[in-house]
Amino acid sequence: MIIHSIIQKSQLEEANRLDAEYFVANQFFKKYYLGSEIVDFVQYGTSKYLNEDKLGYPTLRLNEFENYFIKEPEKFCDLITEGVFRNLELKEGDILICRTNGNPKLVGKSAIVMEDKPYAYASYLFRVRTKSEKINSATLLTYLHSSYGRAEIEKNMMISNQTNFSPARFRLIRIPMFDGELQREITLSTQDAYKLSNNAIKFYQQAEDLLLEELGISDFEIPQDLTYVVSFSEFENANRIDSDYFQPKYELLISKIKNQVANNLLEVFQNISPDFKPKSDETYKYVELANINSSIGTIDGFSEVLGGEAPSRAKRILKTGDVITSSVEGSLEKVALVDSEQDGFLASTGFFQFRSSQVLPEVLLVLARSIVFQMQIQKETAGTILTAVPKEAIRNIKVPILSRSIQQKIADLVRKSHEARKKSKQLLEEAKSKVEEMIENGRKN
Numbered sequence: 001m002i003i004h005s006i007i008q009k010s011q012l013e014e015a016n017r018l019d020a021e022y023f024v025a026n027q028f029f030k031k032y033y034l035g036s037e038i039v040d041f042v043q044y045g046t047s048k049y050l051n052e053d054k055l056g057y058p059t060l061r062l063n064e065f066e067n068y069f070i071k072e073p074e075k076f077c078d079l080i081t082e083g084v085f086r087n088l089e090l091k092e093g094d095i096l097i098c099r100t101n102g103n104p105k106l107v108g109k110s111a112i113v114m115e116d117k118p119y120a121y122a123s124y125l126f127r128v129r130t131k132s133e134k135i136n137s138a139t140l141l142t143y144l145h146s147s148y149g150r151a152e153i154e155k156n157m158m159i160s161n162q163t164n165f166s167p168a169r170f171r172l173i174r175i176p177m178f179d180g181e182l183q184r185e186i187t188l189s190t191q192d193a194y195k196l197s198n199n200a201i202k203f204y205q206q207a208e209d210l211l212l213e214e215l216g217i218s219d220f221e222i223p224q225d226l227t228y229v230v231s232f233s234e235f236e237n238a239n240r241i242d243s244d245y246f247q248p249k250y251e252l253l254i255s256k257i258k259n260q261v262a263n264n265l266l267e268v269f270q271n272i273s274p275d276f277k278p279k280s281d282e283t284y285k286y287v288e289l290a291n292i293n294s295s296i297g298t299i300d301g302f303s304e305v306l307g308g309e310a311p312s313r314a315k316r317i318l319k320t321g322d323v324i325t326s327s328v329e330g331s332l333e334k335v336a337l338v339d340s341e342q343d344g345f346l347a348s349t350g351f352f353q354f355r356s357s358q359v360l361p362e363v364l365l366v367l368a369r370s371i372v373f374q375m376q377i378q379k380e381t382a383g384t385i386l387t388a389v390p391k392e393a394i395r396n397i398k399v400p401i402l403s404r405s406i407q408q409k410i411a412d413l414v415r416k417s418h419e420a421r422k423k424s425k426q427l428l429e430e431a432k433s434k435v436e437e438m439i440e441n442g443r444k445n
Contacts, residue, residue: 030442033134036171040129044099044167046088047123048079057085060121062098065111068141068190068428069197070096071295073119080120088120093137095128096121097144097170104163108153112141114194126167135175138190139183139435142428143175146435176439189431196424203417204296204366207410211366214406215260265397269364272322272353274315276346280308284346287318289326292334296417297323297365299336300425302345316347321361324351325368327389332377337365339418352394359399362414363407367399 050059056078064071070090080088090096094113101107101124121127130140143149152173158164178186212218265271278284285302293300305314318324320343326334328350338345347353356364367373376397377389402410 031177032174033177034171035173035175038130038134038140038175039171040131041127042129042167042170043088043127045121045123045125045127046077046080046084048077050075050077050122052076056080058119060090060096060119060125062101062106062109062122062125065096065098065109066293066295067197067300067425068110068112068145069194070111070113070117070119077120085120090117090119090121090127091129092116093129095130095137095141095144096125097128097165098124099126099166100124100162100164102162104154104157104159107157107163108144108150108165110141110144112137112190114191126170128167128170135178136183136187138187138431139178140175142186142190142431142435143178145428146432146439148176148436148439149173176442178435178438182434182438185434186431189427193424193427193431196420196427200296200417200420200424203413203420207362207366207413207417208370210406210410210413211363211370211372211402214402215372215400217371260400260402262398262400265394265399268358268399268401269354269356271391271394272316272355274349274353276315276317278307278310278314278346280306282307284310284314285342285344286310286314287324287342287345287347289328289331289334289348289350292324292326292336293421294333294335296421297336297369297414298418298421299338299342299345302342305346310346311348313349314346315349316351316353318342318345318347318353319355321355323354323361323364323368325354325373326350327352329389332374332389333369335365335369337361337414337418350388352389358401360407360411362411363402365414366410372400373397 046059050061052075054076056076057080058073059075059077060070060073061075064073090113092113092115096111096113098106098109128140130137135143144153152175153165156165156169156172158166158169209218283304283306286305287299287302291299291301291303305311316324318338320338320340322338324336324338324347326332328334354364354368359367377393
């Protein structure tokens with residue numbers, strides 16, 4: 001049976017679109033607002049250059065969207081005035097939306113500001129404030145994350161070299177009229193999820209603090225030596241002549257680790273080889289760097305791929321208790337513990353995959369995300385032009401061995417962190433289900 005729609009010429013002119021998919025009859029909901037009707041305020045971010053040297057004002061990017069919420073910016077901008085910053089400063093209830101990206105799946109991605117934050121934001125984001133008498137921020141955010149909201153976003157995207165979902169396109173999307181009781185329920189769920197998300201970060205930070213305290217490096221300060229002297233024999237032993245490799249900060253950290261019981265990494269961790277071959281007719285849940293929650297070390301998503309269509313780098317099968325760490329320079333902080341729900345997932349060769357019989361998985365996670373591991377891996381890749389960390393680079397990394405009692409305390413805190421994170425996600429999923437159920441019921445009535 002042929003499905004067709006009859007479109008008026010005026011509709012073609014108004015939308016400035018000719019593709020048939022855009023004009024397929026929309027039966028999602030009978031009563032709705034247009035985006036233009038619920039918007040009280042819309043604003044682009046700054047297009048000025050961002051730095052990693054903590055100069056100027058903290059500036060939020062898409063990288064700092066974490067599920068429905070935002071985290072602390074990693075980059076700063078010192079090219080805007082205080083007046084511009086104050087104009088961009090984020091306020092409670094703001095919704096940030098990604099307007100353009102090379103990956104169409106990220107365009108239209110959104111996050112909510114749950115409390116006033118002294119952050120600006122980048123120009124490929126825009127923020128929206130809603131007319132609260134029509135829809136509150138939490139409900140709009142939940143709708144945008146729903147399958148129906150996503151369909152509206154994709155319908156109104158402008159496709160070119162880089163997909164675009166501008167404020168002008170946002171004003172065209174259809175937003176159901178949600179009743180006040182449902183909006184209140186969604187707001188409460190979002191607030192509870194935010195508290196749990198913050199608790200997850202707090203518990204994880206306590207675990208890392210305990211690790212560093214036990215190693216005697218909780219107050220470790222990275223020296224900023226402008227000059228340093230290295231003997232010729234050190235050049236010969238390292239087979240390196242680049243100055244970055246010999247920065248005193250690395251040796252200082254390693255000397256502190258050696259004060260503990262410490263072994264070479266491969267004596268403590270098993271480095272799993274990526275030799276799995278997906279079966280062409282089976283469907284796999286595939287994990288990439290983008291699926292890693294770098295705040296507390298969890299795998300927060302996956303994509304489903306048919307084995308025959310999987311990327312050539314999809315050669316790892318994950319097991320419960322594995323810790324995967326990025327091997328791609330520039331994203332070394334992407335480290336995660338494999339949960340029982342992710343057993344059997346397929347993963348990219350963009351990770352190292354570690355197991356250990358001497359170190360609890362949760363402790364392995366905290367070690368791999370801490371300066372203990374991160375600074376040592378940075379040393380091995382310093383001064384190179386490699387985009388990936390070579391397997392040989394991890395041989396020289398020193399790993400401290402903690403007592404079982406301390407390991408257990410660290411593991412307990414990580415489990416509390418990950419449990420809080422799981423409950424937070426569950427609340428948000430339940431809220432999204434309520435939105436979708438309301439829309440489904442509206443279609444049937």
